[in-house]
Amino acid sequence: MxxxxxxxxxxxxxxxxxxxxxxxxxxxxxxxxxxxxxxxxxxxxxxxxxxxxxxxxxxxxxxxxxxxxxxxxxxxxxxxxxxxxxxxxxxxxxxxxxxxxxxxxxxxxxxxxxxxxxxxxxxxxxxxxxxxxxxxxxxxxxxxxxxxxxxxxxxxxxxxxxxxxxxxxSRLPDEPSPRDSRTVASIGRLHDQKGIDLLLDTWAEVAPERPDWTLRIYGAGVEEEALKAQCTRLGLDGSVRWMGRTDDVPGALAEASVFVQSSRGEGFPLALMEAMASGVPCAAFDCAPGVREIVQDEVDGLLAPAGDSGALARQLLRLTGSAQLRDTMGERARENVQRFxxxxxxxxxxxxxxxxxx
CATH class of the missing domain: 3.40.50.2000 (Glycogen Phosphorylase B;)
Incomplete structure (x- = not known):
């Protein structure tokens, strides 16, 4: 508003x-x-x-x-x-x-x-x-x-x-993310709609294959305690960082090389747009028309069927496994999202x- x-x-x-x-x-x-x-x-x-x-x-x-x-x-x-x-x-x-x-x-x-x-x-x-x-x-x-x-x-x-x-x-950062960190970022409320529980299930498949990568989860909400307990049960405490709410979204994205969105439902997600504007390639659940309107699958980002944590994990493995893919999709994302x-x-x-x- x-x-x-x-x-x-x-x-x-x-x-x-x-x-x-x-x-x-x-x-x-x-x-x-x-x-x-x-x-x-x-x-x-x-x-x-x-x-x-x-x-x-x-x-x-x-x-x-x-x-x-x-x-x-x-x-x-x-x-x-x-x-x-x-x-x-x-x-x-x-x-x-x-x-x-x-x-x-x-x-x-x-x-x-x-x-x-x-x-x-x-x-x-x-x-x-x-x-x-x-x-x-x-x-x-x-x-x-x-x-x-x-x-x-x-x-x-x-x-x-x-x-x-x-x-x-809302903004196009002057400089895109350098995409030189081994960091995946998620930004959103810790609420059932945002599917952070599904993201943790996804990361449980990614982390063993990418032991040098970290997942940063930005956000706060009523499910924080339960999600942190799930993280511990999955053995992910060593690779997940709970960052809390942030008022510096551009700064958070500048420190990320990949953005992930695991929502169960969305409208026209601003966080996804901001990540693309920062040149950070995205992997997301195809949970709404707004998501596939923003992300052109296999062109400027990667989509997975809604709720399929295994498929989302495979898309994250592709992006975390190839600097060339990250750079190509990140640059296209920054250019294409300017239509909004x-x-x-x-x-x-x-x-x-x-x-x-x-």
Missing amino acids: HQMARLFQRYGHRVHAVGVHRADLKLSLPEDLGYPVTNLYPEHPPTPRPVRGLRRLDVRRRRREADRIAEKKRVVDRLSELFATARPGGILIVTQVWPMEWLREADTAGLTVIGMSHESYEYSKACHRYRWIKHNYPSVDRWLTLTQEDADRWIADGMHNVGFMPNAL SEEEILRRWEDLFDFLES
Whole structure:
């Protein structure tokens, strides 16, 4: 969201970033963003819990639910006041489907509403967000997936007003990685979606063949303890480094010769784009249209079937075993990923704004 906000602001748009609640994991952002940021709740709002029956034990539940509804009304009124400052001609971009719960009750008259989904069709359909999308997004002026392939899947599923908009590449480092270290990097939350458990299974096949290589895992999250225990069980403590969260992604990539992504599901992964922009060749699970849109298999990176740790291990063995392959794919990756430059993606946004205004 902040990347989009900075992009729009840089090209002359007035921006106000609104979050449902204050972030659990803080990003390192400039002290003065140059645009206001509003959190609707100080922490994650309560989940609606229907109260059934008339038993005395339900009194406290009823009170909590009444308090939740009253607070939600205050939040919706606050949203309506914020939206009033954007009229006429303002555009609301909802970067995740969850905030539509509040947006649908707010006064958006005179504003254009654009909804977004940052997951593939398949990943959304496998979880509760599929119902949210089907319920909330038919009412918006336009809703955007990250790839044409995903847009087509939603259209075939009966949705209308669907388009697509890739993420923008936030930076192109002045110098690519020298690719002279024996380091494989992974960057992402330590969460089931990111498949770090699958990465450890993969590395268990790579490490014996590449005893002089190290896997650096950048990220933090709720699964950290369990993943470190898995690492120990697999006998990988000597070749895996847990780097924690990093605010210096370019620095982490400059010290890597190979990047690996082991996600179970993705949208249009920025970490993959940033690795390619740094000239670091990638091996990744082909888990979403966005991944194969970014990585051209056997041209500027290597893909493996989703969830197949053995196949991903074989791709990593290819990249770690050949400096020539790393250099060739790294150079192609740095060049090819520039088709997602900020200038190109902003042009697409401006074309969309013009279309919706006409």
